[in-house]
Amino acid sequence: MNIPSLTISSVRKGLADRTFSAVELAQEALAFAKAENPKTNAYLTFSDERALAAARAVDAKLADGEDPGLLAGVPVGVKDVISTRGVRTTCGSKLLEHYIPPYDATAMERLEAAGGVMIGKANCDEFAMGSSNENSAYGPVRNPVALDRVPGGSSGGSAAVVAQGTAVVSLGSDTGGSIRQPASFCGCVGVTPTYGRVSRYGLVAFASSLDHIGPFSRTVADSATVLTAIAGRDSRDATSALHEVQDYAAAMQQPLQGLKIGLPKEYFAGLANETGDRIQAGIEVLKKQGCEIVEVSLPHTEYAIEAYYIICTAEVSANLSRFDGVRFTTRSAKAETLIDMYKNSRGEGFGAEAKRRIMLGAYVLSHGYYDAYYIKAQRVRSLITRDFAQAFEKVDALITPVSPFPAFKLGEKVNDPLQMYLSDIYTITGSLAGIPCMNVPCGTTAEGLPVGMQILTKHFSEDLMFRIAHQYEMSGGFSA
């Protein structure tokens, strides 16, 4: 079987026709992923035992004539910030090198309940902080499309395994663009659902008001199916939404005729480059589908990065305080007193970017600065969210680029944190508003590097977002 060309529906068909069993598929997928992994370093850990147990459960259900689930037998990569019972979860950090979670994240539990077969844990920036996957303590991931380039971040490994073909789909997490940007750099589909659509229980917390779990895949239909399997209310995450989960893949068939699509002018100013050309070509595809294209304005866009880096670092400094040498595997050997144990364990365990953000967060929350920074940023977040609400009174969806440029070379931006932060400009706004947004491939540059187009819709309008993405894919948009 040709592992890199599998989709959820081709796996379903193969199992139904008895072309292969789930165990055979899991064994072959594991062998293939292990052989291919040295090229990209996309997987940090392989989970053979768990994969084979999950595959055996699928085969048993098939043998008994039971429904084996939406994701039956599908080989999945899971970002290493998502807790997996009995399978090492490092968060890309040296501090958690030996951490074995005693429980599953809800998304993982649901993935497996739907028949999904996790074959390994995907590399990522430390605690999901970064835009290039170069902040992993286990070495960077190489972009499968161009091995001297970054895969994007922070879910670089999750994007790479799908692009490389060593998983059919994967789970990533997105706080300010960490699913959409690597999906755009690697040329695959990546989805950030509405905030609260997927439970965050068991996702190691980075910035709780911004963290999302979402899927990567090579087709729109596959991401839609994964989201249907993992979404929904979870009593263990009080911010998870009660809103009814739809069969997103079933809702995508309707043509786009008559839809109004907005282009936020702030996102297209200064985009006179190859990325801009590819996005324009993508917009032409939507026009041909009968969409009406109109210009809209999101006037507070220019303040998004500043607000985001205040809010996310404030939340990070609080969330990462739990890593103090007491509960999570690593304690400094150089500690006589309790306070030194905290300080040294953290100082030795965290990487440079994690420390930078913890420091920034501690500063903006410190006495005398809380109102000036944190509350100010929360007010700006309200304005950015209001911008979207006003735009969605006029249009059904928005189209923007995902990144101002395609995948850059390894090492190119690693010494300039501010430039790295500024590259998140197009993805951060949707994260702050908590609306669903996704990347779809949109052709390549002359050098052959993928360009990504972002589709954004109202809260809980994933159905419309997937419909636009699917119709766009069906009419050749991925190679526009």
Add this chain to the structure above:
Amino acid sequence: MKLTEEQVRYVAGLANLTLTEAEIHQYAHDLSDILTHIDKLNELNTDGVEPMAQVLFAAEETATLREDEPRPCLTNAEALANAPVSGQGYYKVPRVIER
């Protein structure tokens, strides 16, 4: 906004982080750069705008009240399995109270 190395040391203390001299020097530079950029927010008048404390405003989306029913939790051994140092069913830390 420029941060001095003295301020960086103070913040590192708040954050419970031991930093090397080289790190203190580096972060004074990096954080000053980022904070200078962040000062841009002061251009914007936000008087009368409510801070956005949560994403889903509609209460029915995340109504959190439920029956208070006992459920199994991690066992003591599971909870301690990742502890760097434990004993007698507890996490062990350096002595806190001097005799």
